[in-house]
Amino acid sequence: MSNLVFGKYIPIDSVLHRCDPRAKIVSLFLLLIAIFLPSGWYGFALIAAFLLIGLMIAKLRISMVLKAFKPMLFMMAFLLIINIFSVKTGDLWFSWKFINIYSDAVLNTLYIVVRLLLMVTLTTLLTATTKPLELTLGLEQLMKPLAKLHVPTHEIAMMISIALRFIPTIIEETERIMNAQKSRGVDFDEGSLKEKISAILSLIVPLFSVAFQRADDLANAMEARGYVPGAERTRYKELKYHNRDHVLRILSLLVLAGVIVLAFVI
Amino acid sequence: MNAIEVKNLSYAYDSQKNALQGVSFNVEKGSYTTIIGHNGSGKSTLAKLIVGLLEPKSGEIYIEGLKMEEKNLPQIRNKIGIVFQNPDNQFIGSTVRDDIAFGLENHKVPTSQMDSIIEQYATLVRMQDFLNSEPEHLSGGQKQRVAIAGVLAMKPDIIVFDEATSMLDPAGKEELKRMIRSFHGNEDLTIISITHDIEEACFSDECIVLNEGKIVLEGKPEVVFEKADLMRKIGLDIPFSYYVKNLFKARGIKVHGDTAEEIAEELWQSHSKN
Numbered sequence: 001m002s003n004l005v006f007g008k009y010i011p012i013d014s015v016l017h018r019c020d021p022r023a024k025i026v027s028l029f030l031l032l033i034a035i036f037l038p039s040g041w042y043g044f045a046l047i048a049a050f051l052l053i054g055l056m057i058a059k060l061r062i063s064m065v066l067k068a069f070k071p072m073l074f075m076m077a078f079l080l081i082i083n084i085f086s087v088k089t090g091d092l093w094f095s096w097k098f099i100n101i102y103s104d105a106v107l108n109t110l111y112i113v114v115r116l117l118l119m120v121t122l123t124t125l126l127t128a129t130t131k132p133l134e135l136t137l138g139l140e141q142l143m144k145p146l147a148k149l150h151v152p153t154h155e156i157a158m159m160i161s162i163a164l165r166f167i168p169t170i171i172e173e174t175e176r177i178m179n180a181q182k183s184r185g186v187d188f189d190e191g192s193l194k195e196k197i198s199a200i201l202s203l204i205v206p207l208f209s210v211a212f213q214r215a216d217d218l219a220n221a222m223e224a225r226g227y228v229p230g231a232e233r234t235r236y237k238e239l240k241y242h243n244r245d246h247v248l249r250i251l252s253l254l255v256l257a258g259v260i261v262l263a264f265v266i
Numbered sequence: 267m268n269a270i271e272v273k274n275l276s277y278a279y280d281s282q283k284n285a286l287q288g289v290s291f292n293v294e295k296g297s298y299t300t301i302i303g304h305n306g307s308g309k310s311t312l313a314k315l316i317v318g319l320l321e322p323k324s325g326e327i328y329i330e331g332l333k334m335e336e337k338n339l340p341q342i343r344n345k346i347g348i349v350f351q352n353p354d355n356q357f358i359g360s361t362v363r364d365d366i367a368f369g370l371e372n373h374k375v376p377t378s379q380m381d382s383i384i385e386q387y388a389t390l391v392r393m394q395d396f397l398n399s400e401p402e403h404l405s406g407g408q409k410q411r412v413a414i415a416g417v418l419a420m421k422p423d424i425i426v427f428d429e430a431t432s433m434l435d436p437a438g439k440e441e442l443k444r445m446i447r448s449f450h451g452n453e454d455l456t457i458i459s460i461t462h463d464i465e466e467a468c469f470s471d472e473c474i475v476l477n478e479g480k481i482v483l484e485g486k487p488e489v490v491f492e493k494a495d496l497m498r499k500i501g502l503d504i505p506f507s508y509y510v511k512n513l514f515k516a517r518g519i520k521v522h523g524d525t526a527e528e529i530a531e532e533l534w535q536s537h538s539k540n
Contacts, residue, residue: 132360133360133364161360162358164360165357165358165359165360165401168400168401168402169354169401169402172402213355214352214354214355217350217352217355217356218355218356218358220314220319220350221350221355221356221358222358222368223319224317224318224319224343224347224348225343225347225358225368225369225372225416225417225420226340226343226344226369226372226373226420227368227372228340228372231372232374233371233372233374234370234371234374234375234376234377234380235371235377236363236364236367236370236371236377236380237364238377
């Protein structure tokens with residue numbers, strides 16, 4: 001589980017790493033809109049250029065993005081096959097017995113592949129340069145206006161950050177229970193479906209029971225240290241905007257504007 | 267003034283017999299009190315009642331003169347802190363720094379003061395070099411020390427250790443016990459340690475022995491550990507040094523030391539005198 005690339009923070013120092021999480025989240029949304037606008041290949045080229053510069057600034061390798069994209073390849077291949085059999089417009093590029101491949105089938109699939117690739121690059125850029133906790137803090141600050149509508153923004157952020165804090169602990173716990181069950185003869189790798197289900201149950205039941213115990217302990221610890229949900233607290237980490245954050249947001253806005261022009265004006 | 271007064275306290279979990287029945291005791295300000303008992307004796311329930319995590323079925327608790335009730339709870343939380351048994355389940359922040367800050371945030375300490383407070387208390391528990399470490403990269407003993415720093419940073423009058431050393435390896439255990447003892451003697455800090463480690467009880471001022479929800483023995487360690495038979499009857503042992511002392515006493519030889527080393531020293535000296 002530890003070799004997941006998608007969504008992993010890469011602890012290096014770059015301008016993008018130091019940017020305010022709020023600015024990065026806002027930029028992500030602006031660029032996501034840009035990716036979904038029907039701007040054609042030129043629009044994609046513009047966004048791709050911007051993201052490539054971003055990757056360079058963040059000192060990330062393209063191979064990392066491609067790795068994150070790998071799990072989606074199967075889906076893309078499936079899409080290509082569907083398109084080959086259903087799309088019958090454009091030039092006939094290839095014909096053999098009952099298989100006729102038209103240009104639009106290939107180009108449409110490619111268009112979607114590129115769109116997805118851009119999205120993966122964009123999200124990787126955010127998650128690789130921003131610690132999960134900073135992300136939470138940024139989201140909380142951005143959601144602040146919603147607190148007026150009685151949305152418990154702070155509690156949501158607290159829940160997310162605790163969940164993030166406990167992911168490694170729970171993974172460790174899972175491994176320990178799996179080893180304990182293996183030593184009692186449970187086989188997690190082989191067997192019929194029925195055997196597999198009972199093997200997984202032997203993992204999930206103790207895992208849940210321990211997780212509830214942890215939750216209870218944690219609630220006690222938080223309460224004993226004076227945490228009251230909804231009460232006013234001071235913040236240890238406060239976010240401050242710097243010039244680099246304004247530059248990031250303006251650049252993202254410019255890219256979005258460019259894409260809008262390409263999509264609707266030209 | 268007493269730091270803690272407990273009067274006729276009873277508590278029962280749902281559908282069970284009383285976990286605590288009619289428990290009364292006082293804890294002197296600045297003292298070091300150990301509460302000992304085997305599993306299921308009600309000692310952890312008592313800890314949760316004292317820090318206000320459970321509500322008593324009957325009886326009263328006073329913390330620094332304040333009665334334990336809903337409206338006093340925020341004030342009482344400022345006065346009393348607790349370190350729990352499981353090092354992982356009380357680590358709330360994602361780093362040592364964040365974890366110490368958690369309590370400060372709750373107590374509305376201004377952001378500008380937090381860094382210096384965090385550094386001060388991290389240094390006190392010798393965790394100053396690990397401020398940016400994540401919990402999964404720390405040992406159980408280190409996590410417990412962070413928990414102590416987190417509690418002390420809130421400047422409590424009373425600190426409760428609820429079997430804080432029981433999940434640690436021997437080295438971590440020794441280090442933590444030494445640290446707890448080093449806090450003793452500070453007039454402004456009352457220490458209560460709930461434990462089944464009888465060796466730890468030797469170093470306390472007062473011992474309270476619980477069995478099946480009732481106090482069966484109370485007093486200075488040397489008084490409590492004289493009752494070796496009673497202690498064994500309720501499933502507790504006495505420290506080795508007291509075992510030796512009691513044997514000598516039965517033979518009419520008086521020894522004064524509290525630890526095995528002190529007793530050995532005394533015996534050598536009396537041997538060379540004769």
